[in-house]
Structure formats: structure tokens, C-alpha cells
Amino acid sequence: MIELSNVNKTYGGTVKAVDNLSLTVPSGEIFGFLGPNGAGKTTTIKMITGILAPDSGQIKVNGIDIKEEPLKVKQQIGFVPDNPNVFLRLKGIEYLNFMADIYQVPKDERVERINDLAKRFEMNDALMDSIQSYSHGMRQKIVLMGVLIHNPPVWILDEPLTGLDPRSSFILKEMMHEHVQQGKVVFFSTHVLDVAEKLCDRIAIINKGKILFTGKIDEVRARFASDASLENIFLELTRDEE
Amino acid sequence: MKNKILILTRVLLKSSPGLGIKSKNKLITLLLYAVVGFAIFSIFLSIFALALQMYNQFSVIDQQGVILGLGLAASSAIILVFGITYIMSSFYFSTDLESFLPLPIRPREIIAAKFLVIVLFEYLITAFIMVPFFAVYGLKSSAGLLYYLYSLFIFSLVPVVPLVIAAVIAMLVMRFTNLSKHKDLFRTISGIIGVFIALGLNFALQKFQTSLSPEELEQLLLTGNNSLAFLTSRVFPTVQWAIEALLNYNSITGLINLLVFAAISGLLFILLLYFGELVYIKGVMGFSETSAKRKVSQLELEAKVKERSALISYTIVELKLLLRTPVYFLNCVLMNFLWPVFLVFPFLLSGAEGRQGVEMFRSILLEPDYAGIILVVGLGIISFIAGANGITATSISREGQDLYLKKYIPVSYQTQITAKVLSSMVLSGLGALGFLAIMVILLQVPLYLAISLLVLGWMPLLVSALGGILLDLFNPKLDWDTEQKAVKQNLNVVFSMLVTAVFAVIPVGAVFLLELNFIQSLILSLIFYGVLNLVLYGLVYRQGVARFNELA
Numbered sequence: 001m002i003e004l005s006n007v008n009k010t011y012g013g014t015v016k017a018v019d020n021l022s023l024t025v026p027s028g029e030i031f032g033f034l035g036p037n038g039a040g041k042t043t044t045i046k047m048i049t050g051i052l053a054p055d056s057g058q059i060k061v062n063g064i065d066i067k068e069e070p071l072k073v074k075q076q077i078g079f080v081p082d083n084p085n086v087f088l089r090l091k092g093i094e095y096l097n098f099m100a101d102i103y104q105v106p107k108d109e110r111v112e113r114i115n116d117l118a119k120r121f122e123m124n125d126a127l128m129d130s131i132q133s134y135s136h137g138m139r140q141k142i143v144l145m146g147v148l149i150h151n152p153p154v155w156i157l158d159e160p161l162t163g164l165d166p167r168s169s170f171i172l173k174e175m176m177h178e179h180v181q182q183g184k185v186v187f188f189s190t191h192v193l194d195v196a197e198k199l200c201d202r203i204a205i206i207n208k209g210k211i212l213f214t215g216k217i218d219e220v221r222a223r224f225a226s227d228a229s230l231e232n233i234f235l236e237l238t239r240d241e242e
Numbered sequence: 243m244k245n246k247i248l249i250l251t252r253v254l255l256k257s258s259p260g261l262g263i264k265s266k267n268k269l270i271t272l273l274l275y276a277v278v279g280f281a282i283f284s285i286f287l288s289i290f291a292l293a294l295q296m297y298n299q300f301s302v303i304d305q306q307g308v309i310l311g312l313g314l315a316a317s318s319a320i321i322l323v324f325g326i327t328y329i330m331s332s333f334y335f336s337t338d339l340e341s342f343l344p345l346p347i348r349p350r351e352i353i354a355a356k357f358l359v360i361v362l363f364e365y366l367i368t369a370f371i372m373v374p375f376f377a378v379y380g381l382k383s384s385a386g387l388l389y390y391l392y393s394l395f396i397f398s399l400v401p402v403v404p405l406v407i408a409a410v411i412a413m414l415v416m417r418f419t420n421l422s423k424h425k426d427l428f429r430t431i432s433g434i435i436g437v438f439i440a441l442g443l444n445f446a447l448q449k450f451q452t453s454l455s456p457e458e459l460e461q462l463l464l465t466g467n468n469s470l471a472f473l474t475s476r477v478f479p480t481v482q483w484a485i486e487a488l489l490n491y492n493s494i495t496g497l498i499n500l501l502v503f504a505a506i507s508g509l510l511f512i513l514l515l516y517f518g519e520l521v522y523i524k525g526v527m528g529f530s531e532t533s534a535k536r537k538v539s540q541l542e543l544e545a546k547v548k549e550r551s552a553l554i555s556y557t558i559v560e561l562k563l564l565l566r567t568p569v570y571f572l573n574c575v576l577m578n579f580l581w582p583v584f585l586v587f588p589f590l591l592s593g594a595e596g597r598q599g600v601e602m603f604r605s606i607l608l609e610p611d612y613a614g615i616i617l618v619v620g621l622g623i624i625s626f627i628a629g630a631n632g633i634t635a636t637s638i639s640r641e642g643q644d645l646y647l648k649k650y651i652p653v654s655y656q657t658q659i660t661a662k663v664l665s666s667m668v669l670s671g672l673g674a675l676g677f678l679a680i681m682v683i684l685l686q687v688p689l690y691l692a693i694s695l696l697v698l699g700w701m702p703l704l705v706s707a708l709g710g711i712l713l714d715l716f717n718p719k720l721d722w723d724t725e726q727k728a729v730k731q732n733l734n735v736v737f738s739m740l741v742t743a744v745f746a747v748i749p750v751g752a753v754f755l756l757e758l759n760f761i762q763s764l765i766l767s768l769i770f771y772g773v774l775n776l777v778l779y780g781l782v783y784r785q786g787v788a789r790f791n792e793l794a
Contacts, residue, residue, distance in 0.1 A: 049649075051794060053792075071653075071654055074650055074652035077650070081646070089567055090559065093547070094559075097547055097548065098555055100547075101555030101556075102556070102651050102653055104552065107549040110549070111547050114543065114547065127543070128542075
């Protein structure tokens with residue numbers, strides 16, 4: 001479970017990126033975080049993962065306050081950043097090993113996880129190559145594998161599906177479903193409304209640092225014109241009031 | 243065409259960062275500028291003094307013009323050596339290329355713009371040599387205004403010829419070898435070659451100086467005014483016109499030489515553009531990733547998977563990145579092992595005289611009276627080796643825009659800092675061992691001294707490592723697009739060098755002034771480096787950790 005209450009973040013003293021945001025993501029749900037560019041999605045994710053500290057407000061992951069026990073919270077989370085160009089000079093296997101050491105995964109378990117993940121994402125043959133030689137999609141897959149290697153209870157993914165080939169994207173979606181069926185959390189941001197509509201149990205729409213709406217897709221529909229697509233509702237909600 | 247070149251040049255200049263001095267505290271920023279200013283000023287001053295001394299010496303035999311030749315030849319050589327690496331990284335390895343290639347710009351326009359930017363950067367380096375040398379000659383020979391105008395004009399053109407040579411070499415190599423596919427390996431090797439070219443030049447210069455027999459010198463003197471100047475400039479033929487122009491600034495000969503110099507520089511530049519048009523783009527393209535895929539057996543996989551603590555694993559990754567990233571390898575790792583070479587270089591070079599020097603040095607080293615001072619000097623050098631390699635002084639900067647990766651992993655900032663310090667201790671330690679080995683083998687340092695240095699050596703190493711990371715935590719350079727900027731254009735390395743130099747000098751001064759014996763010097767070193775370590779440890783693991791937490 002992820003709980004944010006009255007979280008604020010201002011950049012450079014003037015730009016309010018996140019404005020008094022409160023949000024609860026219960027366990028057992030795939031939660032979609034939607035919003036236009038610059039709405040505050042990434043800032044929010046950065047605060048949940050411990051990259052940025054909020055100016056005020058409280059963030060709890062599985063009941064643990066990130067301010068009080070940052071390492072414990074970080075141990076709970078598997079975070080997939082939107083930029084997969086990381087650790088390019090390591091080989092795939094070295095990167096996975098590093099991540100497993102960092103999250104203290106025992107050896108037997110990590111061999112099993114690497115085997116399983118490599119098979120699912122068809123990365124077996126690339127593990128001994130340097131990440132620099134990977135294509136964009138492969139880099140994304142290796143990052144995903146590195147994150148999932150410690151089997152984190154809470155998945156946080158920043159734009160996870162852009163750049164993945166259809167097969168990998170299908171597998172990832174399948175894995176998300178499996179994950180929440182075990183009573184765990186998947187929280188991801190996306191621009192792709194079709195994906196959100198099909199995949200998410202619940203969504204939140206954010207604009208200018210404020211949550212405009214939280215609820216199930218059906219509830220969104222019920223509240224707005226029932227036959228409208230999510231796209232239309234999204235456009236309606238996030239339109240500038242000028 | 244001209245317009246596009248200027249636009250590109252402006253864009254390139256704007257996207258290259260400044261000094262990297264940024265601190266929230268205005269006082270600290272001011273202080274940093276003052277320190278840098280002072281350092282620059284003192285270097286400048288010492289070169290000025292050198293030029294003045296040389297002028298006075300040469301003017302006795304009416305050869306004062308030689309200093310113009312020396313200034314120009316030295317500048318050209320430096321530009322050539324630096325130029326090859328600059329051109330490589332700017333023309334071929336810069337990430338901005340990918341955004342330029344799809345634009346409707348001709349290759350020669352990209353080349354021209356990038357070339358101009360490098361020329362501007364070269365001015366910063368060559369000014370250190372040419373301004374003192376030109377000014378000393380001008381002032382001492384009470385030259386007229388025209389001399390200074392000529393000087394300025396020549397100063398602005400000097401980088402062109404060496405850079406054209408560098409660019410042609412670079413382009414040919416990139417076009418006709420498939421080395422570009424092994425980008426990292428190539429950069430590492432060319433960097434190492436560059437270092438050895440620099441060393442070789444030094445060697446050649448010394449040889450050149452000593453191989454002039456008295457008869458030759460006399461002949462040179464007889465052939466009249468300032469002919470020695472041309473001898474020094476033989477390496478770069480175009481420099482001769484520049485010298486001739488400056489020496490004869492008040493006659494038509496000077497003007498003609500100046501025009502020839504300018505014309506040839508311009509011509510070579512234009513030739514380069516057309517040459518580049520043919521060669522450049524083909525060298526740039528086909529640059530993309532290569533991969534050799536192969537099946538991985540289960541056994542292989544299990545052998546590769548090892549369980550380690552987060553600290554050790556983090557340290558190993560730091561070391562791997564230092565070794566595998568060419569710029570980091572050259573600046574942080576290789577340099578580490580070159581310092582000892584630089585230190586003994588003078589002894590190895592100058593023939594019989596040098597051997598005499600070594601003998602004298604050895605006898606000093608064996609003298610018990612000097613044991614104390616040798617101990618503190620040795621420890622100081624060890625500290626300097628670690629401070630100058632910048633492994634910790636750039637350890638946060640090297641993270642760059644990926645710093646956030648280190649913020650969401652469940653590893654405390656203490657542990658992360660420790661891993662960075664450890665990686666420095668490992669590599670600097672190896673460098674220090676190399677230095678000790680040379681002391682023992684070449685200079686035959688007494689065993690008790692060598693062992694003392696070996697046992698105490700970790701203390702100055704740790705001081706430098708902690709000092710470096712403290713500097714980088716509070717003034718990291720995170721906004722870069724090529725790794726070069728994180729390390730080479732990072733002032734923290736300079737600060738770290740200066741600070742460790744100061745730290746090294748204090749105990750040396752104390753031992754010298756108080757005339758301490760070996761045991762006293764040993765105790766002094768223990769206390770000095772011990773206290774320093776404790777203070778730095780406290781700062782790094784309190785303020786430093788808090789600062790790491792704030793960085794984003």
C-alpha cells in the first residue's frame with residue numbers, strides 16, 4: 001500500500017510541482033497515474049521512491065514512513081525509471097548481480113530469478129554483452145529485470161511500456177496482473193490511455209500538481225458522460241481553463 | 243554557409259559549461275573563485291618569470307628572439323597533443339552529433355563550428371605561454387604598438403595549423419579503421435599514446451638541448467641575430483613566418499611574413515573543411531552499437547553470479563566503471579601510475595649528469611639526518627598521488643544525471659560514500675605502491691624508511707580520499723553530456739590537488755624548521771595525519787552524508 005497525505009513540492013521557490021497531494025494506492029491493485037507532460041507525475045514518483053524529499057506532507061509505503069526509515073521503504077520498492085540508459089559499461093549479468101547484491105538477494109534465488117526473467121524477456125543470449133551494445137528495448141528489459149530480481153512487493157514504473165516490443169509489453173502486463181493477484185501493488189505512470197483503460201484497476205489523473213480525479217475506470221465513466229472514452233474525459237479534465 | 247557555422251558555434255559554446263563553480267553559499271563561491279584565481283595567477287607569474295629569465299640569458303648573446311620561437315613552438319606542440327583528444331571527443335564521441343546529423347547542415351559546417359570552439363578553448367591554454375613570452379619580449383625590447391598588434395593577430399592564428407594536423411590525423415584514423423566500433427578501447431589506447439607522446443616530446447627536447455655541441459652553438463652565434471629562434475621552431479614550419487613577422491614588425495619583411503602566416507593558416511583551414519566533407523561523415527556513421535550475441539550456458543551463468551555485500555559490490559562497480567570508461571581510466575587510473583614516473587623522469591634522462599644526480603640523491607637518502615624529512619616528503623607524495631587522481635574528487639560528479647539511481651537503492655549514503663572512498667584507496671594505494679617500488683628499486687631507499695612509508699601510507703591516502711569526496715559532495719558537477727566534462731573539466735580535481743599539496747607541505751615544513759629526527763617525524767606524521775583523518779571523517783560522515791541526501 002502506498003499512502004501520500006498532503007504532499008507538497010516546490011522547485012526553485014516558485015514552481016509548485018506537487019500541490020497538497022493526497023493519494024492512497026491499496027494493495028492488490030494496478031494503479032495508473034495519468035497526466036499531461038509536466039503535470040507532476042515524475043516528481044510524485046521521485047518522492048515515493050526517495051529520490052526527492054517532499055517539502056511537507058507524509059509518504060508511507062506498506063505502513064513505513066519514508067522520512068523515518070528510508071532504507072526500509074526503498075527495500076520494499078522496485079522502481080523502473082523512464083530512462084533505461086544506465087550502467088552502460090556493465091555487462092547485463094554484472095548489472096543484475098549488482099542489483100541483487102544491493103537488494104540482498106541470496107544466490108540460489110537470484111540464479112532462479114535471472115533464469116526466469118531472462119526467459120520471459122528473451123534476454124538469455126544478451127546477458128554476457130555490455131549494456132552499451134543493447135538496443136533501447138533491450139536496455140529497458142535489463143533495467144526491468146534488475147528491478148524485479150528482488151521480487152519487490154511494490155512496483156513503481158515510470159512510463160514502462162514505451163519502447164518495449166509488443167511481446168515484452170504483453171509479458172510485462174501479464175506480470176503486473178500476477179503481481180497484484182498476490183496482494184501486492186503496481187503503480188505506474190503513463191501517457192498511453194488505452195493501456196490505462198485496459199490494464200488498471202484504478203487511475204488517478206493529475207494536472208498542475210493536483211489530483212483531479214481518483215477512482216475506477218467505471219466510476220470515471222459514471223461521473224462523466226458514460227459513453228465517453230478515457231481519452232475524451234482526460235482531455236476534458238486537463239484542459240486549460242483559458 | 244557562414245551563418246550556419248556561426249549559429250552552430252554559438253550553440254556549441256552555449257552548451258559547454260563554465261567553470262563549474264556553483265555553490266548555494268555566495269561566500270564559498272567567491273572563495274572558490276579566489277582560490278582558482280590565485281592558482282591561475284601564480285602559474286601565470288611563474289611562466290612570466292621564466293620568460294624574463296630566458297630573455298636576459300639569451301640577450302647576452304643577442305639571441306633574445308629565441309624566446310618568441312620557444313613560446314610559439316611550445317604552444318603549437320601543446321595544441322597538437324591536446325588537439326587530437328579534443329578533436330576526437332568533439333568530432334566523434336560527443337553526444338550532440340546525433341542531434342546535428344539529421345539537420346540540414348553540411349559536414350564542413352559542423353567541422354568548422356566544432357573547430358572554432360576548440361580553437362577558443364585552446365586560447366585559454368596557449369595564453370599561459372604566449373602572453374608572458376610575447377609580453378616579455380615586447381617590453382624588454384621596447385617594441386612599438388605594431389608589435390603588440392602583430393602578437394595578438396598571431397596569437398589568434400597559432401592554434402589553426404596544429405589543430406588542422408590533429409584533425410586530419412583523427413579523421414583518417416576514424417575513417418579507415420574500424421576502431422570506431424571499439425570506441426572505448428580506442429579512446430583508451432589513443433589516450434595512452436597521447437601521454438607517451440607528451441613524455442617523448444619532453445625527452446626529445448632534453449636530447450635536443452644537450453646534443454648541441456659548443457661548435458654548433460658558436461656557429462649559430464656567428465650566423466647572426468636570433469637564428470637560434472628558428473632552430474627551436476623547426477618542428478612546426480609555419481611558426482617560422484610568425485617569428486619572422488614579430489622580429490621584423492617594423493619593416494616590410496615583417497608584414498610579408500605575417501601575411502604569409504595568415505594565408506597559410508587560412509588555406510589549411512579551408513582545405514581541412516573540404517577534406518572533412520569527404521571523410522568526416524563516413525567516419526561518424528556506422529558508429530552505432532555492435533553486439534556479438536552468444537548463448538549462455540546454465541553453468542556459465544551460475545559461475546558469473548556471485549553473492550557479495552552491498553558495500554563490496556558497489557565498490558567493485560565503481561572500480562569497473564573507472565577502468566572501463568576511457569576518460570576515467572586515463573585521468574583517474576593511468577595518471578595514478580604516471581606520477582611516480584614523472585618524479586624520477588628527470589633522473590633518467592640527462593645522461594651522465596643525471597646519473598650523478600641519482601647518486602647524490604641516493605647518498606642523501608642514506609643519510610640518517612635526512613630520514614625524517616624523507617619520511618614526511620614520501621608521505622606527502624603519497625597523499626598528492628591520491629589527491630591528484632581525482633577518484634573521489636569526481637566520484638559524485640561522475641554520476642552525472644544518473645545520480646538519482648543512487649538515491650532509490652536501499653543502500654545508506656554512508657555505505658555509498660565508503661564504497662567510493664574504498665575504490666580510491668584501492669587504486670591510489672596501487673599508485674602509491676608503484677611509487678614506493680621505484681623509491682626502493684631505483685633510489686635504494688633504506689628498508690626501514692620504505693617499511694615506515696608502507697605502514698603509514700594509508701593515512702595520507704585516506705586524507706586525500708576523504709578530502710576529495712567532501713569537495714565533490716559540496717560542489718559536484720552533475721550537468722554534463724560527455725564524461726570528459728565530469729573529470730577533465732572538473733575543478734574539484736584542481737582543488738583536491740591544491741589542498742593535498744598544502745597538507746603535504748605542512749609536516750615537511752615542520753620537520754624542516756624544527757629539525758626533527760626520524761622518530762620525531764614519525765610521531766608528528768602519525769598525529770598530523772591522524773587528526774586530519776578524524777576531522778575529515780567527521781565532516782564527511784555527518785555534513786557529507788546530509789549533503790548527499792539533499793543532492794538531486
